Amino acid sequence: MDLFSQNCPCCDSAEVHAHTRYTTQSNGTRTIHHCRRCDSYFSDTFATAIAGLRTPLSRIIEVLKARTEGQGLNATARVFGVSKKSIIDWEWRLSELKPTLLLYGLIHQFLSLVIEGDELYTKVHHNTPASDSEGWTIVLMERRSRFLWELDCGSKDEQLFEAALSLLCEVIDQTQDLTLLSDGERRYGKILFAICHEVIHNGQPGRPKKRLPKGVRVRLKNKGARKRSGRKRPKYQAPVAEHPETDSKIDNHQIHANHVEAFNASLRRRNSAFRRKTNMYAKSRDNLQRTLDVQWLVHNFVRVHFTTKVVPAVKLGILEIGISWLQLFTIRYAL
Ligand SMILES: [Zn+2]
Structure with a gap:
């Protein structure tokens, strides 16, 4: 399982070539790829957390960093001048990567x-x-x-x-x-x-x-x-x-x-x-879990731990280097 696989998302073939390039409003140019084996076309951002987003990625990352360092939802919205709805949406997108990364942990x-x-x-x-x-x-x-x-x-x-x-x-x-x-x-x-x-x-009579x-x-x-006996x-x-x-x-x-x-x-x-x-x-259990999933991702895979000075997933031995915020947004959801 390769978290950053460039293979075709439909058939996992490596026979993929760049088909066309297009310019996005605020995230530079992106490529449409074509798979020779199954004849499908897909974009760089296919099935990733930023698919279809127009806000500059650097801004999304700034906002989410502030959130994962403890800033509340309302405060973050005010400081960065973005709507709460957008922040919640970005957090949902990121939280949906958790099953993929958990699966990745469990294959080791x-x-x-x-x-x-x-x-x-x-x-x-x-x-x-x-x-x-x-x-x-x-x-x-x-x-x-x-x-x-x-x-x-x-x-x-x-x-x-x-x-x-x-x-x-x-x-x-x-x-x-x-x-x-x-x-x-x-x-x-x-x-x-x-x-x-x-x-x-054990070969002895009675229930095993x-x-x-x-x-x-x-x-x-x-x-x-203490026990009642005083011991x-x-x-x-x-x-x-x-x-x-x-x-x-x-x-x-x-x-x-x-x-x-x-x-x-x-x-x-x-x-x-x-x-x-x-x-x-938090408004509801699901909303609380969303914030926890984002913390889980960042704690395990992105942030260097204060005491060990290493990203936990690296210390555990499942990654060679930590995942950057930018890379998080290039990981495809496991289907
Ligand atoms: Zn294919």
Whole structure:
């Protein structure tokens, strides 16, 4: 899978040649290509996020950069003199690249991943009790690279966790060794186990045992300091049964979710809908998810991480260099 493939979008043939050139109002000249194999014609921008847009790309990028650094929708519209509708449209276009880039991430194999999981919360549409909000956001972040596998919002119910952990199962399929750590919900272990387990036949009578797949570990924080007996609980526990061949030992100081918590703090800064004590709520869950998808793209593929000094997708080993803003707009949506 080549993100920047120049092949024919219909038949993937490389027998493509420039057919005609045309001048756009504000984005220079573009080429219409012709495919010799299937006889189709397509433009440079076919199925990309800028197909059909007339605003100069440099301006769109400036606006979206401001948005992903935390400027609210109204403020951005005022500062750049563009309509809110346009900004929302550009963000939708970019957010629709997420499935393509997620697919790209999932075709790679990984030796060992440590995933930190956490949830953070914001209001959607109006102020409600936290338990009724659709603004719960699950973050699953790979520790070493800071790559975000999951950044999805919704009501804090089984569905939200199931969606996140189903994705994690796809990641597990590409990994020999995966550890999930969380200080947050206890559901992570249970639901992951329900979706993704192996049945172990050991030749003994009785029902065969279910275990997590080989190489997968889950550690969750024990909340509540002491047992009734007065003995202190261990800080972390393994909530679900692991495969007998999994190396279950993890150093205690390795078990934490500090990196994902740091990310949550940066998301509160960089996504205006997550800022505390303001009235900048997202209008609906879908609109909140749109802003999260754009953050996901920029965080994983474009922005150099403050601590690692590398783009997370590069550190994870799925790209050689980060994707520039300009390049983002040349990636074709996977059909
Ligand atoms: Zn073709």
